Amino acid sequence: MKHDLRIVKTKDGLRHALLDLLKKKPLETITVAELCREATINRGTFYLHYKEVHEVFKEYLEVIVEDLKQSYEEPYFKTNYHIQNLEADMIKIFHHVKEYKDFYQIIFDERIPMMYYYLLFDTIRSFMKESIEGHFELDQSIQLDYLISYQTNAILGILIEWHRHGYETSIHELNQHLITILSINSPFRKM
Amino acid sequence: MKHDLRIVKTKDGLRHALLDLLKKKPLETITVAELCREATINRGTFYLHYKEVHEVFKEYLEVIVEDLKQSYEEPYFKTNYHIQNLEADMIKIFHHVKEYKDFYQIIFDERIPMMYYYLLFDTIRSFMKESIEGHFELDQSIQLDYLISYQTNAILGILIEWHRHGYETSIHELNQHLITILSINSPFRKM
DNA sequence: ATATATATTGAACACGTGTACAATAAAAAT
DNA sequence: ATTTTTATTGTACACGTGTTCAATATATAT
Structure with missing residues (x-):
């Protein structure tokens, strides 16, 4: 039935x-x-x-998001929240996006509604929450919301840039960029 | 004529x-x-x-983006790229978004096409480029592209979170969050 | 003020949208 | 195998889309 x-x-x-x-x-x-x-x-x-047609496409996307979750959540030793961990996590996302490049080209298309972006955002955000939560002792949980969204969207910023470069940048090179960015992105570090 | x-x-x-x-x-x-x-x-x-109807709306948006540019580019003493500067820059953006809240509620709506998000992204990105460029000696300019997009979209991540909180968080509180985030967001800083 | 240029209008067209309904087909239940 | 349930179909409707065209109105130019 x-x-x-x-x-x-x-x-x-x-x-x-x-x-x-x-x-x-x-x-x-x-x-x-x-x-x-x-x-x-x-x-x-x-x-x-x-x-609408979007709802049919969304069913494909759910499969892809499931793959993203699995590729991310595959068991590995999680130590603390530090740079090596973030790298390892993100390189998995890069691999995943490259594999489903055809779909991400659609998702990042400027004519497409924001809903797909938010679907991706929320998925990655849940990973980010796992990674970050419990590693900082913050008074209000609302602060954590902003931190997590900041970090999540920063990563999506790299994907947007990757998209604009036609996904031609290699994953190795992307990871190099990420390491550079994370090392630079320390506001208290004077240049 | x-x-x-x-x-x-x-x-x-x-x-x-x-x-x-x-x-x-x-x-x-x-x-x-x-x-x-x-x-x-x-x-x-x-x-x-x-x-399409979007093109009429886009004409309003161009006025708003112009206001964003002007509120950002108003002359003030730019020292180096350090945390105080980034804060001062971002608090201006927060003020601007709050003022045009009605429009940003539309822009961040999940049914709306990505084009508006990208318009905002590109505008803020050009500011970010100004702020960052020349403060780091990087071999390839492509690396800078990724860094700037990372930072730009991170800020947009805060705006997304603000949007999801119904723009109820005060600008003062937002700035407090930003300071916390920037201080935390140092990957080399062990907790 | 008059002539010229062109923006606007109204009508019509083929096609898409979202919905409703009875007739039919194909599944599940016995 | 037969009955019962329900998904699918075909048709129709009012409305929206994007375009074309001649007639009209309203700018600009002389």
Whole structure:
């Protein structure tokens, strides 16, 4: 009753059709009508399961976010919050983004709604929270919120820059940059 | 010949109508047809000047970005790149965002396209570039790109967190958080 | 003031959107 | 195997989109 084969078939058909269309044209130009034509599925049926094309894409994204979580959470010895740890964590994210480059090119596209960015932000933020939490004794937890969002978005800033460089920078080079940035990014360190 | 009154009147009418509609409903739900009805302007005329509703909103944003630039670039004694400077710079941005809170609530809305975020990113990034450039002797300029984007997006991370807290955190408190973050955010500093 | 240039309008078109409904097909339940 | 449930389909509707075109209105230029 919960896994009606008709529904599964419909959703799979739409997902498959979207992937095919994405090879030919950008996400923002794909209409519901076009997607349904490609999938040979009635447009009314689409609206029984989704509200917009984005929701179909979002299902792919959830798989990718799951991969990001797993690649990040794979067991390794977590010592304290220090630079080597942050590097090790981030290099995993770089690998993941490179692997799903085609999707991240869509996510960072300027025509795409912020929701995807926030999905990525929240995912990485939860890792960052794990890494940071408990390592500082702060009075108010609200301060921690700002710190974590600061750090999370800083990393996303690197991904944005990577995106703008067409993902041509190698992961090794990115990691070198990260080390440099983290070493420079000490405000009390006079130059 | 360059300032045809008819064009000015049309554009003003559309801008005014958009502001009125924004008081009642979110940007993403405002259609071209609706905007033109509100402005009593033919829909065909709209398409002579704009491609979508976003382009009308973008004209407001350009005014706001101009204010951001001016509030940031107002003359003050720039010493070196150190924490006090970064604070002074950022508190100006906080003030500016608070003043135009209504617009930033739209910009950070999850349904809105990334273009507005990037517009903000690029604006702040140019300030950050000024602040940072020349204070570090780096071999390749590409490294600087990543550093600047890292720092810029980190600040935007604070704004995102502010947005999520409904802009209820006071500017004074935000600045306190920033000081704490900058003091903590030294990777070589063992806790 | 008149002529010229052009912005605006209204109408029409093909296509997309979101919804509703009865008819049909295909699944699950017995 | 038959019944029951429900997902899918086809059709229709009002509305939005983006474009074209001749008619009109309103600027600018002389």
